[in-house]
Amino acid sequence: MLIQARRLTHRIAERTILDLPGFEMPRGEHTVLLGPSGCGKTTLINILTGLVTPTSGEVFIDGRPMTGARPAARDALRRECIGLVFQTLRLVSALTVRQNLSLAQHLAGGRSDEAEIDRLIAQVGLSHRAHARPRELSQGESQRAAIARALCARPALLVADEPTSALDDANAGAMIDLLLASAESGGSTLLIATHDRRIRERFARTVELEPVALAA
């Protein structure tokens, strides 16, 4: 299993945000995490990627503990295994698309691989925008650049949080195609959290999250 999570709960100010008995993903699987806003999808993503420490429960990524680990170990695990794509927070503002990918390679500890950067930029269809800064990109271009950046470190796990929420049908479909193709070509396990039911049929496995209050 690439992801193993057990008895996860997360509370903020006595309010339970997440209560999940277990969650597992085998290596190479593509899964969509569905649920309405506020059901805890982002919280689960944050816990799985080590950005948030759960109130209780444990998470293992590729057999290595994410919960309970020291911050530096969590950072290292995220750096080495996980590529993250967010809804709006995508690229470092002062850098071009190409420089963002180059920095991602550097931070992942890899050597600068210009050919790989070119390939990834071409893969997301941004070769003509490689030297543009984030503020010069459209929403869709920015999201595609973020996917390329997330793939730079060849992550075992590619996680995307609401990647299509701001896109129209055509662009949402293209984005999912891109994520699937990218995960496939890189051999990554893909986990997408979304409330967008338009993409449900594209994934073999769907995990539905219900709001905790409703579920209780």
Added chain:
Amino acid sequence: MTLSGLTLAYLRDRALNTALNVLILTLAAATLTILVLFSAQLGERFDRDARGVDLVVGAKGSPLQLILSSVYHADVPTGNIPLSTLEALRSDPTVAKAIPVALGDNFRGFRIVGTEAAYVEHYGGRLAQGRLWAGEGETVLGAEVARRTGAALGQKFLGSHGLGDGGGGEHDAHPFRVVGVLRPTGTVLDRLILTSVESVWDVHGIDHDGHEGRGDGAHADADHDHDVHDHAPANASRQVQELRPEVTAILVSYRSALAAVRLPAFVNRQTGLQAAVPAVETARLLSLVGVGLDAVRAFALLLLLTGGLSIFVALYTALRQREADMAMLRVMGAKPAGIFGQVLSEGLLLAAAGSILGLALGHGVVAVAAASFERLGEIGLTAWRFEPAEALIVAAALTAGAAAALIPALRVFRVDIARTLSQAA
């Protein structure tokens, strides 16, 4: 792309802000550099020119004026003193050396000094060409004089009345002749034209064989609106009176410490004479100048503080706007310490750029000033040397930059990545 590259990218991304911050620091560092160069070189020049001169004996008046005129050759003399004073001082067992200085004329603004070979020896002067003066009207040029006037061995010139360029008329009847040129010494010697005391007397028609004489026509008719001529025997009101050989001042070196106690008091008791101690007067002058320098220094430090504050505001604001970037960098795997170092390096880089440009600007201003203002050139101000204190300017600027960046940089450790991500979303 590395985190260092990211630092440059951030600075480029807000180019105007970066340029303004660098400009403030540059101005502060340049002002401090000019102050350091000016005060260090002025102090050194004072020390060099007065080295070995324990006492200056001259006509009564301002002791500071006496020192400035006779040691630094930067002011008009207080008057002349009888030649017998020189003999009296030389016969004093506590006096090791008494060197006469006779002033009154100039050539293209360079003072013609009547003195003895001991004066050249005192400042460690060595001949680059020719020989020392021996006969009437023979002169030896300081290195700076030779360079600036282009005068060479054998060349004749006429001295002009007064001690500044463009002063009185010329002594047509008594041309000087160059017989030697000195090597540069880095002292006042470089800016002087040296000759015998007798030659100065000859120019002014003072009969020194019998120690009596009359002023020559040229001298008597000249416009003696200044300088030693106001005090010289050839003063218009006395032009028909007999002229006695006099000197402007005597530079004295003590043989024993006892002289320091006894000699100044003894000289000051003599009618018409005063003794001035260069060390005391120089310290007084520097303390007077120092007030002004302190004010400029305070202004420059205020500028430096403003520069630091400006960097702080710029980085603090930038970091607030860049919290999303910081969160993204953390998500990408950057260590907090790495991001902290990146932010700190922005402050340090601004400070380094400001201080280095400031040093360059400071030296440039000094170079232009020394070339443009003769007076500064005369005190030997040069832009082509570095003072150890300049390292302190760089250190102060870097400290200001680091301190300014520190608080914004510490925000890195407080960034809640998940919250920033959710807020950004």
